[in-house]
Structure formats: structure tokens, C-alpha cells
Amino acid sequence: MIEALSDSTIYMAFYIIAPIAxxxxxxxxxxxxxxxxxLGKKAKNKLPASAEEMRKLFTYWYPLDSRHSATDLVHNHLTFxxxxxxxxxxxxxxxRQLVTNGFVLMDGKKMSKSMGxxxxxRAAVAQWGADTxxxxxxxxxxxxxDTxxxxxxxxxxxxxxKFMKATMEKYAVGKDEGERDLADRWILSRMHKRALAADEMYSKFQxxxxxxxxxxxxxxxxQWYLKRAKEPKLREFFEIWVPLIAPFMPHYAEELWEELGKKHYVKESKFVSIAPLPTGDKKKVDETLEAGEDYIVQVKEDISSILKLIKKEKPAKIExxxxxxxxxxxxxxxxxxxxxxxTMKLAMADPEMKKHAKDIARVLQSYMKNAGALDKTQSEKFELEALESGRKILEEEFGCPVSVSKEEGAAAPKAAFALPGKPSILVS
Incomplete structure (x- = not known):
């Protein structure tokens, strides 16, 4: 008699030699x-001719690198x-490794024949595709x-x-020619940063x-880049992105890889499935540039929130x-x-800041509500340059003139509510 959890927990070893056995x-x-x-034990009797090949296969494939199973099997099957x-x-x-996972739900409910x-x-693959x-x-x-x-x-x-594929076909099949502008450098910075982090995240199954x-x-x-770029250049971007997404979407990635001209029959290139995972280039990561774009995006979202709040679809002007x-x-x-x-005591002791005594407490209270972000203060120069850089896209987004100015000397009372990293917005 064989105990139920003895042979079933080492069957992966038998599967290696099963075709021969x-x-x-x-x-x-x-x-x-x-x-x-x-076990590699020497036999006293003569073994079948295929024994050597079986041993060779076992030692080649073992040990298994990763065993995946459900969390409910930890206390029995996986322990055995x-x-x-x-x-x-x-x-x-x-x-070398055990990985446990939850169950797959269907539209938030446990899958069951009785629930239909x-x-x-097969039907799911035919309808949506294996990668999806x-x-x-x-x-x-x-x-x-549970997922x-x-x-x-x-x-x-x-x-x-479909969008990413169409974008690649339009902007990445040829070479990236010409000088890279701010938007080009930004999208590459984002991609290289993700590539730098991806290897560790994959190894930890995040x-x-x-x-x-x-x-x-x-x-x-x-999507943001295509709004910002004068002449989109995405060849390098997709050469990084496609191999990174391949473990999730292998068939889709292989198709994109071929369209990029990176298939195995092209000189010095391979199938994406065996291409090395891009590691990213630290020199191409520009934190200041990324912060500037994030700032513009945040301002755009703030304007949209204000327009929604005041129920105004078509503003005449944004300041x-x-x-x-x-x-x-x-x-x-x-x-x-x-x-x-x-902080209040030190501020009031400063002759220049004391001139704004009536506003200091109000401004300081707003800072203390988000004390964790106090270290992330950008300069006035940074904000002005970022908004000037993004003014055109804001005008296109909201269909009206957008002006950028300093709080000092502004006639509008609303200007007094500007904070570092959070410009005051006046819609008319």
C-alpha cells in the first residue's frame, strides 16, 4: 500500500523520465x-540501455526551481x-522555492458549476486570447x-x-532619429526607471x-507623451517595454518583437522569450524632469476638479x-x-516673514496636515519652468488661454492661496 501523499509529492521527478519509462x-x-x-546508486545487476538517458534527464532538470500551489495545501500536500x-x-x-497563491474568482464570486x-x-481563450x-x-x-x-x-x-500595438507600429518601427526633446527624455526616464526595478520585483513575484x-x-x-511630444520617438521605449511585459503576455510580446525587427532570423537578435530582461540605464533616469511632468499632470487634474465642482465645461480663461x-x-x-x-516662533522672529503675520498660521496649518510631504519642496524657478513648459497642453486640454504668474503683485485675491507645489487656480 502506498500512502496517498508519498508518491504524489515527488511525481514531478517521475514526469521527467515518464516518456522513456x-x-x-x-x-x-x-x-x-x-x-x-x-539517487545515483550503482546497480549490481545490468540496467536497461535507457537508464543512462533517464539519469541524465533527471540531473539536468532537477532540482525544480519553483513549485506553485494553492494556500490551502500548505498544511498537507506541500508539507509532505x-x-x-x-x-x-x-x-x-x-x-529551490515554494510559491502559494489564492483562488480565481469570477466577477467577484467563487466559481461553481451550480452557479453557472x-x-x-478553451472558450475563454477563443473569446479573449490566452495572454489577456x-x-x-x-x-x-x-x-x-484570491484574484x-x-x-x-x-x-x-x-x-x-491594441492601443500600445498601434502606437508602436506608428512611432517605433523605424529608428529614433533627430534630437530628443523634453518629452522624449521624460518617457525614456520613466521606462528605464521601471526596467531598473523590474528584475527584483519579478524575482519576488510582486x-x-x-x-x-x-x-x-x-x-x-x-498617452501623456503623445500629447506632449512634437515628433514622437518610441523605438528605444518599446525595445525595453516589450521584453519587460513578455512574462505577462508572451504571445503578444512575441508579435510586437517581430514587428520591431527583433526576431531570431534578424542579425544579432532573438525571440523575446529568450531575450535578456532589460536592466535599465541609471544615466537616463531624470528625477527632476519626471517631477516636472508629474507637477503638470497634478495641476491639470486640479483644474479638472475645479471645473467639475463649479459645473463649468468651457472656461474663458485659466490663471x-x-x-x-x-x-x-x-x-x-x-x-x-x-x-x-x-516653526511659528521662528517665523515670527524673521523680519521679512513677520510682514505676513496674518497669513503665517493659516499657511503653516496646511503644511502640518501633510507633514510627510514637507521635504518635497520645489523651487519657484522649477514651478514656473514646469508650468510654462506645460502651458500649451493645458490650453489644448481646456480649450482656453492659460496664464502663469507669481503670487506677488497679483490683483486677484485668489492668488494668496497659492502654496509651494500647489499653485492657486482662478477660472473665469
């Missing part, structure tokens, strides 16, 4: 043969899996949690895949976070006011002291 006679499958194949490997095999053949919410894999199913399932939650196969999300993924960064956030970046220098100085003191009373 299935062709052998039953009387040839002796204990002596398996001792040689799995470890016990039996340790009991039977040499240490060098012990499993089970979709056969793979991506939605893996990206829906962290590995240890939801949400059909509206599937359609969203397909739409984004798949949900990777999916968010490599697919959804990258999609948003490309942006940059915070005064004394507010930045106050913020620097607050970042250093981290206490309201101490």
Missing part, C-alpha cells in the same frame, strides 16, 4: 533502476512535498490573495493592448505591482499663480522643526 517493459522498471536514476524531497533526494536536488459561472479555458486571460488573472491580486477574473477589466486590457507599473501606468505615460518666496521659507523651517509652535 512508458516505453519500457514492466519488469524493467525495478527498484534498482529508480535508485540509479534518482518538502518532507519527501528531504527524505529521498540529495540536498542539491531539494526544491465557470468558463471553460493570463494577465487579468495574475494582475488582479497579490499571489497569496478576480472581471470581464469588464478584460475588455479594458484588450483595448490597451506581480500585481509589476502589472500596474509595466502595463497600466506605462499606458497612461504613453495659475505660483506661491511667494516666504511660503517656501516657512515650509523649509517646518520641514526642519516638524512642530507647529516652534
Amino acid at each position: 512508458m516505453k519500457m517493459k514492466p519488469e524493467e522498471l525495478t527498484e534498482e533502476l529508480f535508485d540509479y536514476v534518482f 512535498f518538502i518532507f519527501n524531497h528531504v527524505a529521498i533526494f540529495e540536498k542539491k536536488y531539494w526544491p 459561472n465557470i468558463i471553460p479555458i 486571460i493570463r494577465f487579468v488573472t495574475v494582475s488582479g491580486a497579490d499571489l497569496s490573495q 478576480d477574473f472581471n470581464r469588464p477589466a478584460v475588455e479594458g486590457v484588450i483595448a490597451r493592448m 506581480l500585481r505591482e509589476l502589472a500596474l507599473e509595466l502595463f497600466y501606468n506605462t499606458f497612461n505615460d504613453v 495659475l499663480f505660483i506661491a511667494s518666496g516666504w511660503k517656501r521659507k516657512l515650509r523649509e523651517i517646518a520641514a526642519r522643526e516638524r512642530k507647529f509652535d516652534t
Whole structure:
């Protein structure tokens, strides 16, 4: 009699040699043969001719690199899996890694025949494609949690895949020619930063976070870039992005790789499935440039919120006011002291800042509400240059003139509410 969890926990070792064993006679499958194949023990009797090939296959493929199973099997099957490997095999053949994952739900509900919410894999692949199913399932939650196969999300993924493919075909098939402008450098900075982080995230199976960064956030970046770039240049971008997304979407990535001219029959190139994972170039990461674009995006979102709040679809004019220098100085003191009373006392002792005594308490209170962000103060020059750089896109977005000016000397009372990193916005 064989205990139920003994042979089933080492069957992956048998699968390696199964194609050969299935062709052998039953009387040839002796204990002596398996001792040689799995343990390397010398046989007293003559072994079948295929024994050497079986041993070679086992030592080539073992140990297994990663064993994936459900969390509910930790207390039985996976525990026996470890016990039996340790009991039977040499240490060098012990499993290198165990990964547990949750269940797959269907539109937020457990899949069940009685509920009629089970979709056969063949039907799902025919309807949405293997890569789409793979991506939605893996990206829906962290590995240890249940993930939801949400059909509206599937359609969203397909739409984004089509957009990225069309963008690549339009802007990346040829060479990136000409000088790179601010937008070109920004999109490459974002991509290289993600590549630098991806290797460690893949090794730690941080798949949900990777999916968010490599697919959804990258999609948003490309949309923004196409609005900003005068002459889009995306060849280098896609040569990095396609291999990074390949573990999630292997068939899709292979198709894009071929269109980039990177297939194996082209000189010095390979299938994306065997191409090395891009590591990223630190020299091409520009934090200041990225901060400037993030700032413009935030201002755009703030304007949209205001328009929604006042229920105004077509503004006549938008005015942006940059915070005064004394507010930045106050913020620097607050970042250093981290206490309201101490900061207030030091500010009032400053002759220049004391001129704004009636406003200091109000401004300081707003700083203290988000004390964690006090260290992230950009200069007045940074804000002015960023907004001037993004003024055109803001005008196109909202269909009206946009002006950028300093708080000092502004006639509009609204200007007084400008804060460092948060310009005051006046819509008319």
C-alpha cells in the first residue's frame, strides 16, 4: 500500500523520465533502476540501455526551481512535498522555492458549476486570447490573495493592448532619429526607471505591482507623451517595454518583437522569450524632469476638479499663480522643526516673514496636515519652468488661454492661496 501523499509529492521527478519509462517493459522498471536514476546508486545487476538517458534527464532538470500551489495545501500536500524531497533526494536536488497563491474568482464570486459561472479555458481563450486571460488573472491580486477574473477589466486590457500595438507600429518601427526633446527624455526616464526595478520585483513575484507599473501606468505615460511630444520617438521605449511585459503576455510580446525587427532570423537578435530582461540605464533616469511632468499632470487634474465642482465645461480663461518666496521659507523651517509652535516662533522672529503675520498660521496649518510631504519642496524657478513648459497642453486640454504668474503683485485675491507645489487656480 502506498500512502496517498508519498508518491504524489515527488511525481514531478517521475514526469521527467515518464516518456522513456512508458516505453519500457514492466519488469524493467525495478527498484534498482529508480535508485540509479534518482539517487545515483550503482546497480549490481545490468540496467536497461535507457537508464543512462533517464539519469541524465533527471540531473539536468532537477532540482525544480519553483513549485506553485494553492494556500490551502500548505498544511498537507506541500508539507509532505518538502518532507519527501528531504527524505529521498540529495540536498542539491531539494526544491529551490515554494510559491502559494489564492483562488480565481469570477466577477467577484467563487466559481461553481451550480452557479453557472465557470468558463471553460478553451472558450475563454477563443473569446479573449490566452495572454489577456493570463494577465487579468495574475494582475488582479497579490499571489497569496484570491484574484478576480472581471470581464469588464478584460475588455479594458484588450483595448490597451491594441492601443500600445498601434502606437508602436506608428512611432517605433523605424529608428529614433533627430534630437530628443523634453518629452522624449521624460518617457525614456520613466521606462528605464521601471526596467531598473523590474528584475527584483519579478524575482519576488510582486506581480500585481509589476502589472500596474509595466502595463497600466506605462499606458497612461504613453498617452501623456503623445500629447506632449512634437515628433514622437518610441523605438528605444518599446525595445525595453516589450521584453519587460513578455512574462505577462508572451504571445503578444512575441508579435510586437517581430514587428520591431527583433526576431531570431534578424542579425544579432532573438525571440523575446529568450531575450535578456532589460536592466535599465541609471544615466537616463531624470528625477527632476519626471517631477516636472508629474507637477503638470497634478495641476491639470486640479483644474479638472475645479471645473467639475463649479459645473463649468468651457472656461474663458485659466490663471495659475505660483506661491511667494516666504511660503517656501516657512515650509523649509517646518520641514526642519516638524512642530507647529516652534516653526511659528521662528517665523515670527524673521523680519521679512513677520510682514505676513496674518497669513503665517493659516499657511503653516496646511503644511502640518501633510507633514510627510514637507521635504518635497520645489523651487519657484522649477514651478514656473514646469508650468510654462506645460502651458500649451493645458490650453489644448481646456480649450482656453492659460496664464502663469507669481503670487506677488497679483490683483486677484485668489492668488494668496497659492502654496509651494500647489499653485492657486482662478477660472473665469
